[in-house]
Amino acid sequence: MSPFDPEGRRAVAAALESAVPGSVELGALDYVECLLTAFDHEPPRIWAAPGEWAGPAGDPGPDAPAWLDLGPWERQAWQQRIADWASVYGRVVAGTADEADLRVVHAHACEATYGDPAYGGNRDGAGWARIGFPEPLHPPAGARRR
Amino acid sequence: MTTSDCDVVIIGSGPGGATTAEVLCAAGWSVVVLEKGRNHLVDLEPPHEPLRHFANDEIAALRRHLLGPDPLLEPRTYRRTVEDGERLMVGEVNNLPSTVGGGGVHADAKLPRFREEDFRLLSERGPVEGASVADWPIGYDDLEPHYAAVEQLFGVAGEDGTNPFAAPRSTPYPLPPGDDMPMALVTSAASRRAGLHPYRAPTGVNSVAADGRPACTDCGFCGGYGCPVQAKSDPIAALQRALRSGRCDLRPESYATELVLDASGRRATGVRYLDLREHPEPTVLEVRARRAVVLAAGAFETPRFLLRQGLGGDLVGRYLTYHYQTFTVGLFPAADFPDGTGGERGRSVTHLHDDLVVDSVGLRRAARDAGLPWLRGGVVEHGAGQMPVDEATTYGPGPHHLDAMRDSALRRRMWAFTMQGEDLAQISNRIDLDPSVRDVWGFPAGRVTYAPHRHELAASAYAAPLHEAVMLDAGAEVAFSATSPPQGSLDQHAASSPLGMAPASRHVMGTARMGSDPTDSVVDAGQRLWDVDNVLVCDSSVFVTSAGYNPTLTLVALAHRAAHLLVGE
Numbered sequence A: 001m002s003p004f005d006p007e008g009r010r011a012v013a014a015a016l017e018s019a020v021p022g023s024v025e026l027g028a029l030d031y032v033e034c035l036l037t038a039f040d041h042e043p044p045r046i047w048a049a050p051g052e053w054a055g056p057a058g059d060p061g062p063d064a065p066a067w068l069d070l071g072p073w074e075r076q077a078w079q080q081r082i083a084d085w086a087s088v089y090g091r092v093v094a095g096t097a098d099e100a101d102l103r104v105v106h107a108h109a110c111e112a113t114y115g116d117p118a119y120g121g122n123r124d125g126a127g128w129a130r131i132g133f134p135e136p137l138h139p140p141a142g143a144r145r146r
Numbered sequence B: 001m002t003t004s005d006c007d008v009v010i011i012g013s014g015p016g017g018a019t020t021a022e023v024l025c026a027a028g029w030s031v032v033v034l035e036k037g038r039n040h041l042v043d044l045e046p047p048h049e050p051l052r053h054f055a056n057d058e059i060a061a062l063r064r065h066l067l068g069p070d071p072l073l074e075p076r077t078y079r080r081t082v083e084d085g086e087r088l089m090v091g092e093v094n095n096l097p098s099t100v101g102g103g104g105v106h107a108d109a110k111l112p113r114f115r116e117e118d119f120r121l122l123s124e125r126g127p128v129e130g131a132s133v134a135d136w137p138i139g140y141d142d143l144e145p146h147y148a149a150v151e152q153l154f155g156v157a158g159e160d161g162t163n164p165f166a167a168p169r170s171t172p173y174p175l176p177p178g179d180d181m182p183m184a185l186v187t188s189a190a191s192r193r194a195g196l197h198p199y200r201a202p203t204g205v206n207s208v209a210a211d212g213r214p215a216c217t218d219c220g221f222c223g224g225y226g227c228p229v230q231a232k233s234d235p236i237a238a239l240q241r242a243l244r245s246g247r248c249d250l251r252p253e254s255y256a257t258e259l260v261l262d263a264s265g266r267r268a269t270g271v272r273y274l275d276l277r278e279h280p281e282p283t284v285l286e287v288r289a290r291r292a293v294v295l296a297a298g299a300f301e302t303p304r305f306l307l308r309q310g311l312g313g314d315l316v317g318r319y320l321t322y323h324y325q326t327f328t329v330g331l332f333p334a335a336d337f338p339d340g341t342g343g344e345r346g347r348s349v350t351h352l353h354d355d356l357v358v359d360s361v362g363l364r365r366a367a368r369d370a371g372l373p374w375l376r377g378g379v380v381e382h383g384a385g386q387m388p389v390d391e392a393t394t395y396g397p398g399p400h401h402l403d404a405m406r407d408s409a410l411r412r413r414m415w416a417f418t419m420q421g422e423d424l425a426q427i428s429n430r431i432d433l434d435p436s437v438r439d440v441w442g443f444p445a446g447r448v449t450y451a452p453h454r455h456e457l458a459a460s461a462y463a464a465p466l467h468e469a470v471m472l473d474a475g476a477e478v479a480f481s482a483t484s485p486p487q488g489s490l491d492q493h494a495a496s497s498p499l500g501m502a503p504a505s506r507h508v509m510g511t512a513r514m515g516s517d518p519t520d521s522v523v524d525a526g527q528r529l530w531d532v533d534n535v536l537v538c539d540s541s542v543f544v545t546s547a548g549y550n551p552t553l554t555l556v557a558l559a560h561r562a563a564h565l566l567v568g569e
């Protein structure tokens, strides 16, 4: 479920796109939505786990968790942080974002474009491809996390 | 309040605490290790295999505090001098991971030894006005067997005989050196042309499969990241051995808050801690120690812990040192970095040179010009630039962003020298308790008051042009230098340094100095507090000088020595 209505989505997408051109096509809006709704899931979607990637510790099997759990104090900190960011995007949607808000949008656009695709951005690693950054080794491209 | 018993309680599971635990367990003693951070490293159930929590993931490691501490829960504060008022900033200050394994989990583990002179700086070089230059109460010879032992325990990969300035060794490195980063070979060649002596960095990373863990895959996400294949040995190797002895009870999410003392106040009988698995009201627990308590909370948190109880004397937290970092950045033509030859693959640093640590005509001349009796720089790391998210956030927003990322001055085309410059101890540089900022559990935050001595500035000013010339000779189109903490006025600090206002160095030392006289030190030569007989400090708090070398091997060798002294060997 998106935290934004269609108009809000358009406003957030425009802010992300103006911070990092091309970021929305690579999934930046999905990234922000995934972040703001992280606590709709259990465990919350804050830290992606290696998942089914069979590293040197061996095949973890199909039940390998896709996300790492948070401790209770980490949950408190992340709930606070996400609530703060929800307010930032509220101001973006309302057209009242200040410089500090736009710094948050810029940081999220960068993370979404060039971070691990597990978080909803950098679709199929295309962000890395467009700057010639080689696919990370762990997990390898074929076993990329979802 | 629940109680349980063991021989020794250790506070902190980083390299210092893990090494202490390993030695004590091997001697048949039982230990409880209290670690305030969470566990992403090793299964607490036998056979204590590594956990599978790490990937090449910039977002989890660098943007989302996977390894802690979360600055919203545990803020720290910084000011340069008392004239700045109570503080200049609140947030992350010298944060090392707060997690099982401490800073060892994400360090890229260059593990050089100190040299003989480092332990005798006052005798060898003499005093410097405004600084507290001192000799250590022990010498290199006292520590050499422990250096040799911990190099074996951590499987240090290195090469004998290639660093002409290295201190004498009784044993060879246990593992051969790992792969070279291609650009480090280019800057090493240029360094040699300038009369410098680069060598392969001794590293606590498996260059070949060893100790049940695989060889490094040169994945590139090294300094700042947990290793996805557990090729880094420090400190998982020590923790696994301690756990496998059956005598180590490692308790993550256990925040030590207080030493429990007997009626005399001179003996610790245990430690109180918060069980952070509970929220919002963590239970206070107590663990009793039959023999000793070891503080290995790191050189920032150990003094903070002691200051809360007023233990350790007036010098706790004082003589804080870092390494004064001078970065010389070279921007190379893209063609010099064919795929995979930049920092995108490989460990973050594979080569070092020590020339600026040792006395030379050039340094003597620079010292004279600066009106100082002598100058020492520090080890120089030949290293890579940023990873893509980090790089992207450095460039401002707007239409040029993609072009800047494609041009990639700060990642693909960048190579850097980092000098970890010797930082002279000053009594005014310190960690104390912030008067009003608190952590989420209500304890005063640690506050840093730090400004470099002019020795550090002069050494940096000497190193910068020398290294810029080497970078240009190596093929860089542009070379420039910057320091951390940045120099200049407050406005310039805030506006211009991407590394921030506070020292970016994660080499924190000296805050519970060792010595042979209680009037000028906090612990004795066996690392025991002068005022509480059975409390030892086993982290880099005890350093007397900062030495210009990465601190971990030395703090681990000291912990190994102190633990052996404790068990009477």
Ligand SMILES: Cc1cc2nc3c(=O)[nH]c(=O)nc-3n(C[C@H](O)[C@H](O)[C@H](O)COP(=O)(O)OP(=O)(O)OC[C@H]3O[C@@H](n4cnc5c(N)ncnc54)[C@H](O)[C@@H]3O)c2cc1C
Binding pocket: B011, B012, B013, B014, B015, B016, B017, B034, B035, B036, B037, B095, B096, B097, B098, B099, B100, B101, B102, B103, B104, B106, B107, B108, B109, B110, B111, B223, B224, B254, B255, B256, B257, B296, B297, B298, B299, B301, B302, B305, B506, B507, B508, B538, B539, B540, B550, B551, B552, B553, B555
């Ligand atoms: C990116 C990076 C790269 C680095 N690379 C190198 C390198 O190449 N070579 C090198 O020598 N050094 C390096 N370092 C520094 C290295 O990480 C530290 O020197 C080392 O971790 C210090 O070990 P320690 O055991 O003293 O403390 P720490 O590693 O800080 O461990 C202390 C532990 O104690 C815990 N703790 C603190 N207070 C409490 C409490 N009250 N109760 C319970 N637990 C507590 C903390 O959570 C922590 O886990 C690097 C650091 C960084 C950030």
Ligand code: SF4
Binding pocket: B205, B215, B216, B217, B218, B219, B220, B221, B222, B223, B225, B226, B227, B228, B229, B230, B231, B232, B346, B347, B348
């Ligand atoms: S470069 Fe090697 S040691 Fe470093 S994280 Fe990657 S695999 Fe591990």
